[in-house]
Amino acid sequence: MTRITLENLGRDFGEFTALANMDLTIADGEFVALLGPSGCGKSTTMNMIAGMLEPSHGEIRFDGRNMNGVPMAKRGVGFVFQNYAIFTHMSVRDNLAYGLKAQGVGRAEIARRVGEIAELLQLSPLLDRRAAGLSVNILQRLAIGRSAVVEPSIFLMDEPLSNVDAAFRAVMRSELKGLQRQFKQTMVYVTHDQLEAMTMADRIAVMDHGKLLQVGTPLEVYNHPADTFVARFIGAPGMNLLPGRVTGGDGAPVIDLGAAGHSGALRLEQTGDILFGFRPEEVVPDANGPLAMQVTAAERIGPRIILHLAAGDHRAKVVLDGETPAPQQGETFRFSVPERSVRLFDAQTERAL
Amino acid sequence: MNRSLSFDIFRYAAILTFLAISLIPTVWMISMAFKPIAEWQASGADLTWWPNNPTLDNFRFIFGESGSELIVALERTAGRPILASLLAASFGTLIAMGAGTAAAYGLSRFGYGGNLPLALIQLRLFPPMAVMIPVMIMWAFLGLIDTWYGLALIYGIVTLPFAFWLMKTFFDDMPREIEDAALVEGCSRWRVFLRITLPMMRPALASSALFVFILNWSDYLIALLLTTRDWVTIPVYMASLSSSMTGQLYGAKAALGLIAAVPPVIMGIAIQKQLVRGLTFGALKE
Numbered sequence: 001m002t003r004i005t006l007e008n009l010g011r012d013f014g015e016f017t018a019l020a021n022m023d024l025t026i027a028d029g030e031f032v033a034l035l036g037p038s039g040c041g042k043s044t045t046m047n048m049i050a051g052m053l054e055p056s057h058g059e060i061r062f063d064g065r066n067m068n069g070v071p072m073a074k075r076g077v078g079f080v081f082q083n084y085a086i087f088t089h090m091s092v093r094d095n096l097a098y099g100l101k102a103q104g105v106g107r108a109e110i111a112r113r114v115g116e117i118a119e120l121l122q123l124s125p126l127l128d129r130r131a132a133g134l135s136v137n138i139l140q141r142l143a144i145g146r147s148a149v150v151e152p153s154i155f156l157m158d159e160p161l162s163n164v165d166a167a168f169r170a171v172m173r174s175e176l177k178g179l180q181r182q183f184k185q186t187m188v189y190v191t192h193d194q195l196e197a198m199t200m201a202d203r204i205a206v207m208d209h210g211k212l213l214q215v216g217t218p219l220e221v222y223n224h225p226a227d228t229f230v231a232r233f234i235g236a237p238g239m240n241l242l243p244g245r246v247t248g249g250d251g252a253p254v255i256d257l258g259a260a261g262h263s264g265a266l267r268l269e270q271t272g273d274i275l276f277g278f279r280p281e282e283v284v285p286d287a288n289g290p291l292a293m294q295v296t297a298a299e300r301i302g303p304r305i306i307l308h309l310a311a312g313d314h315r316a317k318v319v320l321d322g323e324t325p326a327p328q329q330g331e332t333f334r335f336s337v338p339e340r341s342v343r344l345f346d347a348q349t350e351r352a353l
Numbered sequence: 354m355n356r357s358l359s360f361d362i363f364r365y366a367a368i369l370t371f372l373a374i375s376l377i378p379t380v381w382m383i384s385m386a387f388k389p390i391a392e393w394q395a396s397g398a399d400l401t402w403w404p405n406n407p408t409l410d411n412f413r414f415i416f417g418e419s420g421s422e423l424i425v426a427l428e429r430t431a432g433r434p435i436l437a438s439l440l441a442a443s444f445g446t447l448i449a450m451g452a453g454t455a456a457a458y459g460l461s462r463f464g465y466g467g468n469l470p471l472a473l474i475q476l477r478l479f480p481p482m483a484v485m486i487p488v489m490i491m492w493a494f495l496g497l498i499d500t501w502y503g504l505a506l507i508y509g510i511v512t513l514p515f516a517f518w519l520m521k522t523f524f525d526d527m528p529r530e531i532e533d534a535a536l537v538e539g540c541s542r543w544r545v546f547l548r549i550t551l552p553m554m555r556p557a558l559a560s561s562a563l564f565v566f567i568l569n570w571s572d573y574l575i576a577l578l579l580t581t582r583d584w585v586t587i588p589v590y591m592a593s594l595s596s597s598m599t600g601q602l603y604g605a606k607a608a609l610g611l612i613a614a615v616p617p618v619i620m621g622i623a624i625q626k627q628l629v630r631g632l633t634f635g636a637l638k639e
Contacts, residue, residue, distance in 0.1 A: 052533055073539040085530035089552045099538030150538060 002062045002076075002153040002186050003028045004049065009058035011044050018044040020210045021058070031180055031187040033201035035194060037233070041210040042190045043158055049188060050156050051075050062154070073102075075154075078147030078185075082159040084139045086146075088132040092123055095131055095142055099150040117149045120179075137168045144176075148183065155185045161196060173199050194234055198222070206230045224343070228350040231277055231343065237306065240316040242276045243347060259312030261291040263337065273347035280306070280319040282341035289336035295327050309333060379614075385607035386411055393604040411608035415594070427594075431609055433583070434590035439616070440501040441576070441586060442569035445508025449565050450558065452509070453516025458546070461524035462532075470521070473514040485578050492579055499581045507579065508569040516565050523557035559624040567617050587613045 004026040011019045019041040026032045034042035047053040049060060051072030060067045067075060087095050096114045118124045121141045140160060161169045177200045180187045191197055197204045198218045205215045214226035225231035231239035244257040255263045255276055293309035293316060305326045307318040320326055327333045344353040385393050388404040417430040459465045488507060497503025535545045573588040580589060591609050594602045
């Protein structure tokens with residue numbers, strides 16, 4: 001229920017720049033995932049939104065109101081920590097009631113709201129248990145409940161699913177999304193797991209080395225990565241990037257991919273060195289295809305087959321569905337990449353062309 | 354299989370040896386405390402492990418009921434020294450734990466006090482005697498000699514580094530997120546400290562306090578230097594249990610030693626649950 005604006009936001013720790021000049025606007029009620037490898041600045045950004053960390057420069061605004069210097073208690077944010085930060089010396093009920101008590105909410109109102117949230121998160125039978133002995137999965141729900149019960153206008157989650165087991169993670173992914181729709185809060189979700197970001201977020205902000213690289217819907221980020229980092233990071237496996245050189249010039253440019261062959265007939269103004277990108281899933285096996293690489297390994301993962309390909313210095317991965325007759329290790333795999341699936345990147349700047 | 358059996362034998366033999374070394378003097382003291390004078394004064398072949406005629410005479414003696422066999426009368430009874438030890442050690446522990454916990458929290462959370470950890474340790478760098486002489490002069494000047502509070506104050510100061518370092522380690526181990534979570538929910542720093550941090554640190558506080566208390570309780574040197582008559586503590590009083598006629602009053606000493614062992618043992622049992630539970634916080638370790 002709050003619009004968050006980050007303007008030229010940055011944070012240094014001594015010589016180290018954790019976050020450099022971030023601009024981002026998160027709409028009211030939007031679910032934004034900050035996605036990136038560890039150390040990319042996503043948690044730093046989140047901690048500054050929460051008020052646990054003061055920015056070195058730049059501004060954070062909630063609904064246009066500058067929040068710099070506003071203590072975290074006054075920001076109206078809910079925060080779910082990666083390690084849950086449950087008060088183990090208290091019962092589940094007291095944990096849930098804690099924020100409401102701190103705000104001076106009346107006793108009857110506390111009981112009602114705690115009851116509601118416990119019902120919603122299936123914690124009702126556990127209300128009088130001490131939090132110390134609970135399982136990780138329950139602690140996780142409790143952590144969400146404790147933040148949600150005060151009905152913050154902004155919900156911040158720092159890798160809340162990284163400690164739970166895989167099966168429960170899948171359940172929580174859909175539950176979290178459902179909860180957020182129900183509460184209609186603005187949600188900022190930090191994760192290094194692209195699957196979580198892709199399945200839950202309205203928009204994904206991909207970050208690396210303290211820089212915001214791209215913001216977009218999951219499909220935009222997947223289909224049109226702004227640079228090679230995003231291209232490699234999103235998707236499993238990530239996008240293939242083969243170094244190549246544009247030759248042929250006027251009218252009929254051809255991309256020379258060295259040992260892998262060549263690809264042509266692209267609308268292209270660029271000349272010189274480029275990176276030829278394509279998704280492993282969008283390759284078409286084609287006995288007369290212009291590209292050919294050696295199969296170095298073939299993995300079967302459920303219904304899919306992942307081929308590891310090599311040609312000279314080029315490496316690529318290709319995902320085929322199980323129906324396709326797959327080439328064996330050592331054989332040559334000929335294929336083509338549909339023109340609409342080709343993404344080109346500048347070899348120097350690594351930005352999309 | 355054989356190797357592990359011989360290893361087990363060796364292991365238990367080693368454990369028994371160490372147990373014997375540490376427990377035999379204690380058992381001897383307990384036995385001695387209940388022996389009549391003839392038995393604890395005996396030597397050589399007449400010594401027995403257990404008292405032949407168990408008696409509470411030694412206890413009666415140190416509390417002033419002169420036993421028939423001991424002609425010596427005590428100048429002071431054990432009641433006052435026990436009170437002195439209890440007061441000085443307890444309040445000394447309070448001072449050390451209060452100041453130490455506050456300092457440790459500040460340093461652990463906010464990094465205040467830069468060189469404080471090392472500065473605190475330097476008190477322990479010197480031989481105790483080197484520190485105690487100046488302290489004696491200061492205490493005399495302040496009129497704190499032979500008072501229980503003067504003794505409590507120096508106990509608090511001397512054991513402060515232990516309280517500080519123990520608590521700092523515990524605070525460092527407690528995930529900050531737990532406090533942040535409470536802060537985000539709208540609690541003041543103070544409230545978080547009192548309602549979240551301290552309750553969660555209860556096991557740490559209990560074990561540190563016990564450690565500090567035992568240090569204070571067993572001190573001899575400081576009490577010897579800073580008390581003279583009214584507020585001598587148990588260890589100092591114990592040293593005085595001798596006479597020119599009878600020599601060392603071993604039975605009386607043993608009885609007093611047994612009494613002195615009671616408070617730490619009771620405290621240990623009382624907080625045992627906290628000690629073994631260790632520190633489990635509501636957060637996962639990374």
